[in-house]
Structures are given as C-alpha cells and as structure tokens.
Amino acid sequence: MYLTQIQYNIIGRVINTIETGSPEGDYGAISIYADGPHDIRQITYGRAQTTEYGNLRKLVQMYAAAGGLYSAQLAGYAPYVGSKALTDDMAFRGLLRDAGRKDPVMRAVQDRFFAETYFDPAMRWADDNGFIKALSALVIYDSFIHSGGILWLLRHRFTESPPASGGREEVWIDEYVRARHDWLSNHARPVVRKSKYRTEGLMAQIEAGNWDLFTEPIRMNGTDVFSG
Incomplete structure (x- = not known):
C-alpha cells in the first residue's frame, strides 16, 4: 500500500469527520455510549475516538509519559482506565477535554497513538492481502477504527477473495462495505445502527x-472533508 502524503491526509480528514464531525479533528471530543462490555456506558475520546474499555488506557499512559500540561494529573488515572468505571468522573473527563483542546502535546500524542494503534495495523493487513488503492486503505482503516479490524463474520457474507488470493480489489471492497452496511443497519444495538452513516x-x-480519493467533494455525514 503506497499512499501519497495528500492521500494520507485525506484519509485522516475523512476519519476525523466520521468520528467528530470536523475534518481537522476535535482532539478533546468526548462522547458517552452504552456500547462497552455487556452494553455498559463508556467514554469515547479523541480525534478518532478510542474507547474507555478499548485503548484509552494506552493513550492516557502515552500522554502521561510525554510531559504535557495535564500529564501529572492524568497519570494518576492511567492505571484505572478500563478497569474502574470513569464514565461519570467529571474531573477525569474535564482533564481529557482540556488536554485535547489546550495542549499541543496531547494532539501530537494522539496523532502518534492513532497511527500506531489503528492505521499501521490496518495497512499491514492491506499489504498482506494485496490491496493498493487509497479508497481501499480508507475502508480498511475505518473498519479497524470502528470494529477493531476486518470482521470475519462479514467476510463470510460474500464470495470475492482478496487480491492476494486472486480476487478483484474493487469488487472485494464494494462487497465488504455493503456487507458491513447491512450488518450495521440491522445491529441489535441502536447506537451501532446509527453508525451506518459511515x-x-x-x-x-x-x-x-x-479510488484515488482526489475527486471532490467527499462528504461524510453531510460534511465536506475538504472544507475547514
């Protein structure tokens, strides 16, 4: 998978728009959804929205070690993220919001975190399976951000093979997105059904x-990712 810097930036703006409504990304964005383990409420945070019971602890640990404006205060929370419910801890939420919106260190840490935790593994999967197009990279990255990877339960819903196994790239991507759309649209969780805009x-x-992501406009949930 080879992406130009422009394509890489466009993919980032698309994901930012999907997650926070802003092409530039809202690094302090916090949402609360009942989509944690056993449908418990959890915090989702940052420009591409990592979750309290997912990888938020890793992000907080990275920021605590980076010496930011709020690192010392958030360091005390780091061991408890994901093991102790912090959804209603307004002090914790305030620190996350302030760090994301006021501290360039948090913004730099988030950029590195989302690349290392989601984008790089997504591109390794793309490489292993023979995908080369920028739109394919976006589809695969979005699946890693939203679902943690390419879901096997969806791959069983269509017959096209990945390019590395002799399949056609455009057909595989189209069929995967349509299978994912059907799955999101009919999910048991209302919050997941709402995400079908992706x-x-x-x-x-x-x-x-x-397929090269150079054609304007690219709109996600009503927002043009080239604007802003």
Whole structure:
C-alpha cells in the first residue's frame, strides 16, 4: 500500500469527520455510549475516538509519559482506565477535554497513538492481502477504527477473495462495505445502527469510482472533508 502524503491526509480528514464531525479533528471530543462490555456506558475520546474499555488506557499512559500540561494529573488515572468505571468522573473527563483542546502535546500524542494503534495495523493487513488503492486503505482503516479490524463474520457474507488470493480489489471492497452496511443497519444495538452513516459515505465514494480519493467533494455525514 503506497499512499501519497495528500492521500494520507485525506484519509485522516475523512476519519476525523466520521468520528467528530470536523475534518481537522476535535482532539478533546468526548462522547458517552452504552456500547462497552455487556452494553455498559463508556467514554469515547479523541480525534478518532478510542474507547474507555478499548485503548484509552494506552493513550492516557502515552500522554502521561510525554510531559504535557495535564500529564501529572492524568497519570494518576492511567492505571484505572478500563478497569474502574470513569464514565461519570467529571474531573477525569474535564482533564481529557482540556488536554485535547489546550495542549499541543496531547494532539501530537494522539496523532502518534492513532497511527500506531489503528492505521499501521490496518495497512499491514492491506499489504498482506494485496490491496493498493487509497479508497481501499480508507475502508480498511475505518473498519479497524470502528470494529477493531476486518470482521470475519462479514467476510463470510460474500464470495470475492482478496487480491492476494486472486480476487478483484474493487469488487472485494464494494462487497465488504455493503456487507458491513447491512450488518450495521440491522445491529441489535441502536447506537451501532446509527453508525451506518459511515458505510453510506464509503459506498458513495465507491459508486463515484473515487479510488484515488482526489475527486471532490467527499462528504461524510453531510460534511465536506475538504472544507475547514
């Protein structure tokens, strides 16, 4: 997978828009959803939204070690993220919000965190399976951000093989996104059903043939990712 810097930046802006509504990314964005283990409420945080019971502890630990404005205060929370419910801890939420919006160190840490934790593994999967197009990179990265990877339960819903196994890249991506859209649209959790705007936006780019991601506009949930 080779991406130009422009394509890499566009992919980042698309994911930022999907997650926080802003192409530039809202590094202090906090949402609370009942989508944690056993449907418990949890914090989602940052420009690409990592979760309290997912990788938020890793992000807080990275920031605590980076010497930012709020590192000392957040360091005390780091051991408890994901093991002790902090959803209603307003002091913790305030520190996260302030760090994301006021401290350039947190913004730099988030950029590195989301690359190391989600983007790099997504591109390794793309390489291993023979994908080369920028829109494919976006689809795969979005699946890693939103679902933790390429879901096997969805791969069993269509027959096309990945390019590394002789399949056609555009067909595989189209069929995967459509299978994912159907899964999101009919999910048991209402909060997951609401996220089908992700796949709606991706299907629009596939239908437009925007495989290099250079064709404007690219809209996600009503927002043009080239604006701002």
